[in-house]
Structures are given as C-alpha cells and as structure tokens.
Amino acid sequence: MLEGLDSFEKKSTRNCVFISLVFEKMEYLVLLQNGLVVLLTIAFSWKLITYMWGSLKMEKEPMKVLVTGAAGQIGYAIAPMIARGIMLGPDQPVILHLLDIAPAAEALKGVKMELLDAAFPLLKEVHATTDVTEACKDVNIAIMLGGFPRKEGMERKDMMSKNVPIYKEQASALEEHAASDCKVLVVANPANTNALILKEFAPSIPEKNITCLTRLDHNRALSQIAERLKVYVTDVKNVIIWGNHSSSQYPDANHATVATTNGERPVKELDTNDHWLKNEFINTVQQRGAAIIKARKASSALSAASAACDHMHDWVLGTPKGTWVSMGVYSDGSYEIPKDIIYSFPVKCEKGKWSIVKGLKIDEFSRAKMDATAKDLIDEKEVAHSCLN
C-alpha cells in the first residue's frame, strides 16, 4: 500500500496510519474504559439496589395487638399464638399490649415475664398494664377477651348490666387512642351484644371494623361434619354460623362441601341423613361450650384462642379462594336480617376487608332458625339499652 508513494508521503501516511491506529487503539481504549465504567456502575448500582432491597425486606413494621382480659385463661392461650405469628403470619413482627383489671396485675406481670422467657423472635415488645388508655394506644388490632363472666344463678339482665358499662368504657378508649382502621374482635360473652355496645359508643371507628367471634362455632361445625363423614377437617368447608354466638346460633351445612376423589361434593349429598344435620349436628355445635366445661371443669380456652387467631388471620390476610368463613359483623340487612345488630354471616375476606357472601339459597327450615336467632339478638339489644338508663 505504501509502495507507490514518495518518502514524505510514505512517512506522513505511516504517521497517519500510526495516528489512526493510535486513535483506533484509543477508541478501543476509550470504549474499553467506558465499558469498564458502565460495568462498574451497573455492579455498584446492583449492590446498592440489593442492599436497599435487603434492608427493606429486613422486617415489616411491627403491628400492635391489644388483648384485654389477658391474665385469664384465653389470654394465656392466645398470647403465645400471637407471638409465634399464628394470627398475623410468620413474617409479621408484633408488639403485644396486655390489659387486665387491677386485681390481676401480678398475674399479668407473670404472663409478661413468661413471654420474655420464651424468646419469641417475632415479639418485639410487651406492654402489660391495668391502664386502658395506655393499653389502647396506637393499637392496630384489639382482641377483647375481658368481660364479666356469667356466674351460677345469674340472669341475663344481670350479666348484661355488668358487661355494658365495661364495653362502653372500652369503646371510648379505643376510639380516642387506637390507630385509625383498628380491627376489633370481641370474644367475651355476650359477644354480639358487647360488640354492638362497643360500636355504638365508638362512632368514629368504622362499623365494618367491629366484629365478634363465631369462628369457634364455625370450626366446631366443620369438625363435627369431618368426624361424621370420616374425613380430615381440611376436606370440609363452607359451613355457616348464622346469628348469635349463643345457644340460638344456627349452624348451617346446606352449602358446605367435602373434597372427595370425585371432586367437591355437597355435604348434604354425602350425609343423606337429613335428620342428623337438622337435629343432632345443630345441638352438638350449639352446646359444645357446655360439653367442654363439663369435661374440663373450665371453659374452652385453647380452641377459643385458636379460633380468634383464625378470625383475625383470615380478615387481615384473606380467605382462601372458594372458601368462606363465619364472622359476627354489623348487619346491613342482607338475607332479610334486621340492621343495627352484630349478626354472624358467611363472609369472604380480601385486602383486609370482609364482605358478606350473597345469593345463597335459604330454605324454610333455615329461614325460621335465622329469624329466631335474630330475635334473640334484638331482645339482647333491648336489655342492653335498658341497662344504660
């Protein structure tokens, strides 16, 4: 290439080639340099991103959970369940607020000591107090176990008159001090009416946020069917507990199903003995509480605590697809149930909200039972209101 040129031209061409080679090299070098810089930047950003992601995923913000009547039997059963993540999930840290009355202060302290001794990884703090304001402060979840227990010989009116003032006071405290959108579950009996009183005296808590526990009866109904059909309880779903968590409750298996090798079949189809479903099944579930007391000489704490965890877990984290559960919720008149009472309905939960399952067929037998338990609740409401005067 360089042959046909004179020496100067040769030199300059050579220089040009040299320079262009150098430039090329420099281009390569620059390219390389740029490439390296880009690579390093990507690597650094990646590390930064994963570090930030790591620290974001580090831990969720703890949720504050209030348990009233925490020094009692159900409290003792539920506290470790909450601390282990059974209520809110295995990755949700919790701060427990334990409340009880002054006479139980020492016992409450003992519970707090044991919670510390158990070294639960998810339990970030425990506050044990007899001061309702301190207990309610900023809580996201409130489990109301505390109430006046029914003593032998007590009339309904007596029980009501003891519990109404308790729930009136706790309503105010929650309304003033709890976190907005606090989810409330009333367990102490009379659960539905205690919840109603709470709702009436805490008008700024969304009415949808005040519920009562019928999940225990719901779980009991599932297991009675499972025992009858000799299947695992996990294969049974969609029973309904209608109405009051009392002996007037209506355990309804009309829409319940069982998982079989032939797919999901209605319980009614597999247990052709309609008689059992309309009689013994209903009685057993309605009176199970008394049966437990007879056997244990103490009321059900283990299963009540577990059901309370299930209720709150499904409310917050959602019900599985195709499955509903029973919750005592503020009636909106669905299924011709009177409004302004806390009545147990079949509900599905999604994104932290429950909604009543609509459109289920109600036969004559069911209609009568649903109305009877509604009447029971109206009566209770009247007794409760009369105590306020």
Added chain:
Amino acid sequence: MGKEPVRVLVTGAAGQIGYALVPMIARGVMLGPDQPVILHMLDIPPAAEALNGVKMELVDAAFPLLKGVVATTDVVEGCTGVNIAIMVGGFPRKEGMERKDVMSKNVSIYKSQASALEQHAAANCKVLVVANPANTNALILKEFAPSIPEKNITCLTRLDHNRALGQISERLNVQVSDVKNAIIWGNHSSTQYPDVNHATVKTPSGEKPVRELVADDAWLHGEFIATVQQRGAAIIKARKLSSALSAASSACDHIRDWVLGTPEGTWVSMGVYSDGSYNVPSGLIYSFPVTCRNGEWTIVQGLSIDELSRKKLDLTAEELTEEKALAYSCLS
C-alpha cells in the same frame, strides 16, 4: 401430596403444660408448618375426663396439620408407634415433701414409661423429658430403656437457655433474636450454670461478645445467674402457678432445632447423655451447648472454661451425681 404424619406423644397431657403445648404442636410450631402430626395424649385415670376435654378442643380447633388425636390412660396405647415423646407427666413436689420422696415417686413412673417406650415406640424415637427432676428422670428412663439409643434421650434446659437470652436482651435493650450462644450447663435446678462467656449480640457493627457490651462482670456472675436460676420461682410467685406457656414453647424449640437443625453459627442448650466432654462425669444427663444437624445433636467442643466456670460446672455435676445415687437407692 403431603408428608407422612409424625406421631407425637405428650404424657401428662391433661395438665397445664400439656394444654399449652398441644395447640403449639398442632399448629406446626414444633415440627414445621408443613409437617402433619398425630397427637398421642397420655395421662392418669383421674384425669381421663379432663383429657377428653382437651381432645374435644383439639378437634374443635380444626387444625389443618392435625391428622389424628389419641387420648388415653393406657401407656401402651399412648406409646405405640410414636416418633417423638414429650414427657411432661411426673409426680409434682408437694409442700413438706422431702427430696427422697419426690425422687422415689418419679423413679417408679419413669421406670415403667421406659419399658413402654422401648417396647412400643417407633425406632429412633426422640425423647424429651420435661417433668422435674428432669435430668434424673431422663437418666432413669435411659437406664430402663437400653435399646433406645442413648443419644435419643434428652431433658429440657432450653427454657433456662431462652430465659438467659431474655435477661441479656433486657439488660442491653436489644431484641432477643439478636442475642445468641448462651450456655446452660448441668442440672435443670438451682445449681444450673447460665454462662454467657461465649454469647454474642448482633449490632450494626457486627457480632460483639455479651461480656464486652454488658461491661459488668459482677452482674453477670451474680444477679444474672441468680435471676435465671430462680426464674421458675419468680413465675410461680406472680402467677400462683408454674410456667406452662414458656415451658411448652421451649419444648417446641428444643425438638424443632433437634429435628430441623440449629441455624449456622448458633448453638443451643440441651440436657444430653454426657460423654465426658469438658471433664463432666460421663453417665449423667447433663446440659451442654450443642449444635444439631440431620436429626442429631453434637456437643460444641473446645470452648474455653475459666476458673469460675469450672467451679460451677463441677458443682452442678456433683448435684447430679448425688441425685443419681438417691434415685438408685429408691430402686433397691
């Protein structure tokens, strides 16, 4: 589809600890959230009704992992096919009872349960003795169930271990999950030695020794030890009942770590059959620091033992040797 269910026996199941423990087992706290279980609950005939009540409640709770419940007063039925045995049942110390009296009652119980387990439990059954005197009850069990591998018989000191972690976390105002590697040496009694010489705390600048952060050896050698040793009594004073919640929870931790393994870099405390490590007499059930892997525990070796610790390790070993002699005298 799902794993085969594991059979878990709880003796003394109608009592306080049993009532706290069974829902934990049924929820998967002991063996993991994907491990189905079948519960065997055993108690004495006077407690049969109460035991049935517990079974009813377990059914009522509709636990997804609970594939069956056997509630019985027959020790053979209770022990048949069990893979894990939690021995909560025993004769509690009553007011005015001498040590010898408590010992003689419990020795007979653990002798008979040993035979039943040996004959009817599944091979490689893992045993955890909780009922006091835990170490010596476990030793009796071991001696009368010679075909159960000695490594499979343990006693609970995880409660004391967790208590120690809790006390340190309170003192340093950190999360208990950031504290690890305490050790409980010896007997689950007031001679136990809670040792944090090798314990560490996770801080923003890495893991630091507890001793360094506490910076108060007097507290560590005095009040800290006394608090952990006497915590059981403190709980009784506050609750008017002994610790059930924390005992049940620790029993779950003990089994879970044994079966599923301890986390990397972490050890726990378990009462195990001594092999003479750390100059502790062999032939006792003595609490050591252990790591667990593949369903087996191994004593952490090579930890330095200072003079003060040496004395305490020996003191609790002495007590266990005495208890062993006392137990044997009851058998004659």
